[in-house]
Amino acid sequence: xxxxxxxxxxxxxxxxxxxxxxxxxxxxxxxxxxxxxxxxxxxxxxxxxxxxxxxxxxxxxxxxxxxxxxxxxxxxxxxxxxxxxxxxxxxxxxxxxxxxxxxxxxxxxxxxxxxxxxxxxxxxxxxxxxxxxxxxxxxxxxxxxxxxxxxxxxxxxxxxxxxxxxxxxxxxxxxxxxxxxxxxxxxxxxxxxxxxxxxxxxxxxxxxxxxxxxxxxxxxxxxxxxxxxxxxxxxxxxxxxxxxxxxxxxxxxxxxxxxxxxxxxxxxxxxxxxxxxxxxxxxxxxxxxxxxxxxxxxxxxxxxxxxxxxxxxxxxxxxxxxxxxxxxxxxxxxxxxxxxxxxxxxxxxxxxxxxxxxxxxxxxxxxxxxxxxxxxxxxxxxxxxxxxxxxxxxxxxxxxxxxxxxxxxxxxxxxxxx
Numbered sequence: 001x002x003x004x005x006x007x008x009x010x011x012x013x014x015x016x017x018x019x020x021x022x023x024x025x026x027x028x029x030x031x032x033x034x035x036x037x038x039x040x041x042x043x044x045x046x047x048x049x050x051x052x053x054x055x056x057x058x059x060x061x062x063x064x065x066x067x068x069x070x071x072x073x074x075x076x077x078x079x080x081x082x083x084x085x086x087x088x089x090x091x092x093x094x095x096x097x098x099x100x101x102x103x104x105x106x107x108x109x110x111x112x113x114x115x116x117x118x119x120x121x122x123x124x125x126x127x128x129x130x131x132x133x134x135x136x137x138x139x140x141x142x143x144x145x146x147x148x149x150x151x152x153x154x155x156x157x158x159x160x161x162x163x164x165x166x167x168x169x170x171x172x173x174x175x176x177x178x179x180x181x182x183x184x185x186x187x188x189x190x191x192x193x194x195x196x197x198x199x200x201x202x203x204x205x206x207x208x209x210x211x212x213x214x215x216x217x218x219x220x221x222x223x224x225x226x227x228x229x230x231x232x233x234x235x236x237x238x239x240x241x242x243x244x245x246x247x248x249x250x251x252x253x254x255x256x257x258x259x260x261x262x263x264x265x266x267x268x269x270x271x272x273x274x275x276x277x278x279x280x281x282x283x284x285x286x287x288x289x290x291x292x293x294x295x296x297x298x299x300x301x302x303x304x305x306x307x308x309x310x311x312x313x314x315x316x317x318x319x320x321x322x323x324x325x326x327x328x329x330x331x332x333x334x335x336x337x338x339x340x341x342x343x344x345x346x347x348x349x350x351x352x353x354x355x356x357x358x359x360x361x362x363x364x365x366x367x368x369x370x371x372x373x374x375x376x377x378x379x380x381x382x383x384x385x386x387x388x389x390x391x392x393x394x395x396x397x398x399x400x401x402x403x404x405x406x407x408x409x410x411x412x413x414x415x416x417x418x
Contacts, residue, residue, distance in 0.1 A: 002339025005346055006386050009328060012357030013383035014058050016374055017051040019356075023072060028083040028100040031076025035094065036373045043097040045084070046112040050380020052076060052119030053242070053394055056126040057383060060393045070132070073123040077135045080116070081142075087162050089143030091116060093169070105168035107161040107179060110148055114191045117143075118242040118398065125397040140403065145195040149205070150181055155212035156205065157181045158191060184214050186228045189239035189256065196410040197403035206410050210250075218304030223266035225259045230317065231301035233267050233289035233326040234381065236260035241384040243404070244395040246332065251412035261333040268337060270302045271322075278320030280364040284344035287326035288318050291361040291378065292371040295319070320365040324358045325378035329385040357382075 020034040022043070032043035033051040052073055059069035083100045085092045087108040094103035117140065124136040148159045161179040163171040170179045182188045196206035215226045228235045237260065239245070245257040271278075271286035290299045301317045324345075331338045345352065351370065352358050360371040360378050387393050398404060 002343045005342050006328065006331065006339065007390065009357045010383050010386040011063060013379040014054050014063055016356040016379045017054045017376065017383070020376065021051050022097055025075065027098065028079065029096060029098050030079040032095055032097050032100060033376050034097060036375045038373050041097050042094050042103050044094060044112070044376055045091045046115045047376030047380055048076065049116035049119030050377060050384065053122045054380065054383055056122050056397060057387045057393050060391070070127045070129060073127060074129060074132050077120055077123065077132055077139070081135045081139050088147045090148070090162065105163070105165045107163040107169045107171065109161045110158055110191060111160070111188055113143070114188070114194055115238065117194055118190055121401045121403060122242065122394055122398045125401040143198070145198050145201050149209070150178070152181050152183050155183070156208040157183050157212045158188070158209065182213055184229055185226050187235045187238035190243055192411060193243060193404060193407040196407040203410050210411055219262060220266040220269055223262045223269060225262035225266070227263065227304050229305060230299050231303065231305055232299055233264065233287055233323070236263040237329040237381055237385060241381055241388065242394055242398045244399050247415055248408070248413045249416055251414065264330045264333050267302055278318065278365060280320040280322050280362070284341040285322050286341070287323045287330070289323040289326035291321060291323035292373055293319055293321040293361065294363055294366070294369045319363065321361050321363040323361045324352065325360060325382045329381045331385055332389040335389060
């Protein structure tokens, strides 16, 4: 039953991404996917990366014809190149769904560009179409990775974003238009491969960037891992959606797949062990991550927090909200646990399933609160990770792309000895 429910959830997530993407061929917003259902104007470039990958999965699974999927992918990638605002090749985080213009004072984002690019490369590898390859290469070659390289505490790191508007998103009142830096372990792992694939980043710099971010170790019980500030579960899923870390380790032997597995098991163990603190938490209702909660969108997480802070066993950055996408997205790392949890969730809370599959999140602390919005990136990670576990579609095609093969050699990753 667990597998059947999860495969249905993957299909429903695919439907959501297709139904909430601008496919009006007369629109400069073509290929843009809504960030969330309640805002019909704001689209997310990251969500579009998931959508493009969804077209590949949909075509592979027979949910959409090959010709339709290829045309949608081509026109989307072409439109991103021609009409979506960028700075040094890095796209805006949010764009206007209807015309592709910059949404309000949105920043130009490295991570959202990287995740969109992951979708572009997946489509390029799958469809093997000259026109798709043409625009995929134009987009990639336009990116100036070096412009976002900085030095922080003696290490080479990427800046997170750029915003030319003082008072704009994330810049606020700062004089420097370059915003923060990736000096910690987070969802940016794929950026090191994308930048390493560029001829503008030599091997020495590629390796310095990969080894330049902090690697703080902590965990819960026997589950120890390199963790991120805030420790939201989605961070341990995103880069794995495209890059097959299950099959690779770095030159020092570090295993990022196992690292995410430990983070996931720790998350579930916290929830299992703390039902008295939060009513929602059980051995089958877990997945503490950024999502909508009763008081709005929150960056929920569980200890350990910070880069250098001690583990705070008695402190939670949570109000009991469970992010279901985080649970589903954990499938490749803990399949039996996820399948068992899903079976119990369906039995206990059938109300969690709506028009496009499971809702984003829920909370039982003060009544039965259910998220009203579906969120594009959450449905995206759900689709990719479920499909990766059962069919490996995204892993297969993304890893076959010449740019990714080039990056693997440059960063000196090697296949695991199973």
